Amino acid sequence: MNHFELRGGELHCEDVPLARIAAEVGTPVYVYSSATLERHYTVLRDALLAAGLRDPLIAFAVKANSNVAVLRTLGRLGAGADVVSEGEIRRALAAGIPAERIVFSGVGKTEAEVAFALEAGVAEINVESEPELHLVNAVAQGMGKRAEVAIRVNPDVEAGGHAKISTGKAENKFGVSFAEAERLYANASNMAGVRPVGVACHIGSQISDLAPMDAAFRKMRGLVERLRAEGLSVERLDLGGGLGVPYFNQPEPPSPEAYAQMIARAMEGLDIQFAFEPGRMIAANAGVLVAQVLHVNRRPEGRNFLVLDAAMNDLLRPAMYDAYHDIRPMKPREGEPVVYDVVGPVCETGDTFTRDRALPPIEGGDLIAFMSAGAYGAAMASEYNSRLLAPEVLVRGAEYAVVRPRPTYDDMLERERPAPWLTA
Numbered sequence: 001m002n003h004f005e006l007r008g009g010e011l012h013c014e015d016v017p018l019a020r021i022a023a024e025v026g027t028p029v030y031v032y033s034s035a036t037l038e039r040h041y042t043v044l045r046d047a048l049l050a051a052g053l054r055d056p057l058i059a060f061a062v063k064a065n066s067n068v069a070v071l072r073t074l075g076r077l078g079a080g081a082d083v084v085s086e087g088e089i090r091r092a093l094a095a096g097i098p099a100e101r102i103v104f105s106g107v108g109k110t111e112a113e114v115a116f117a118l119e120a121g122v123a124e125i126n127v128e129s130e131p132e133l134h135l136v137n138a139v140a141q142g143m144g145k146r147a148e149v150a151i152r153v154n155p156d157v158e159a160g161g162h163a164k165i166s167t168g169k170a171e172n173k174f175g176v177s178f179a180e181a182e183r184l185y186a187n188a189s190n191m192a193g194v195r196p197v198g199v200a201c202h203i204g205s206q207i208s209d210l211a212p213m214d215a216a217f218r219k220m221r222g223l224v225e226r227l228r229a230e231g232l233s234v235e236r237l238d239l240g241g242g243l244g245v246p247y248f249n250q251p252e253p254p255s256p257e258a259y260a261q262m263i264a265r266a267m268e269g270l271d272i273q274f275a276f277e278p279g280r281m282i283a284a285n286a287g288v289l290v291a292q293v294l295h296v297n298r299r300p301e302g303r304n305f306l307v308l309d310a311a312m313n314d315l316l317r318p319a320m321y322d323a324y325h326d327i328r329p330m331k332p333r334e335g336e337p338v339v340y341d342v343v344g345p346v347c348e349t350g351d352t353f354t355r356d357r358a359l360p361p362i363e364g365g366d367l368i369a370f371m372s373a374g375a376y377g378a379a380m381a382s383e384y385n386s387r388l389l390a391p392e393v394l395v396r397g398a399e400y401a402v403v404r405p406r407p408t409y410d411d412m413l414e415r416e417r418p419a420p421w422l423t424a
């Protein structure tokens, strides 16, 4: 459930008409609903608690939506942060998320990032390879610290979903095999700069079927038991993120309740602290991208192009993953549906949000919203074509705040420096 709905014929975010935000802030603009973010977090937390999982850490995957106001909204409810760079650690800390609730993941951490994470005191570094384990050990020893690490395992399951967001097959770059994990865990327990506290996995994203997760999680449980049988202490089991969300054209994803119960069954009798790294399921349906139709290009050969002021640089998912976003007019007009190709102004054929989409009739100047754009939307935006980053707005009830303003063209140009030989 989300808080974007038609009221009096006009699309609202909570109690605010989206057209008002478009008029006051301009388009394209990302709009997030606090109530939806909060609801998705609490539904997941309550489902995990109801299933009997002890004290779960829900570390929001910052890469899905890294806006500090969004992070603060979740952090206030008790969320932690799953981060993949120094920048994301800084964002989580800026949002008031305590370091003890920050998990540092990612396949390629630099020495400087590891040092920064240790200085900040993050809860756990998820180590993805043997060289990385040695790096963390060396950096921590140099700082007179002992880093708490989890070994990220690649459970080698097919999670479904798009190839570009599948991470749990042996051929993917993420994590180590089970055999490797056992060896690394034992090695790590003898290193002065690290203390292995757990194991982690994350098998992919937009997963719509519990079976591959169930299979992966049972393998993870087996690993915990083997490590413990060797006399090693394993305190934490991080099961990653990846639960899908409804993008309207897809099979309904499993509910948080079904997900939690599957985990409770797979882990029955295992005494351990669970951690989760959900991104999409919390943020996707909590945000929309509002754009204006610049004009409708009705081609004699029959195609109708809706040309928007938003482009692939603002919302990359359709170009990158062939992702489907529901498109809703702000004030739907009466009349028979019309079939449109919806495109941005960027000079790339990939700058096509969708083809052959039946929508209510639309005219130049109308506003539309891309639904389910709260995850991997603004976070993946770029200035390609020297287009300014779309601003971000957070709604709470009848109020809204611009939480990242649109930069100016001066801001854009001031970031660059002349080469001395070009200025003479």
Ligand SMILES: *Cc1c(COP(=O)(O)O)cnc(C)c1O
Binding pocket: 061, 063, 064, 082, 105, 106, 202, 204, 205, 206, 240, 241, 242, 243, 277, 278, 279, 280, 281, 375
């Ligand atoms: C991307 C990612 C997540 C979040 O995935 P979602 O599908 O958004 O839930 C969690 N953990 C890791 C390690 C990731 O790379």
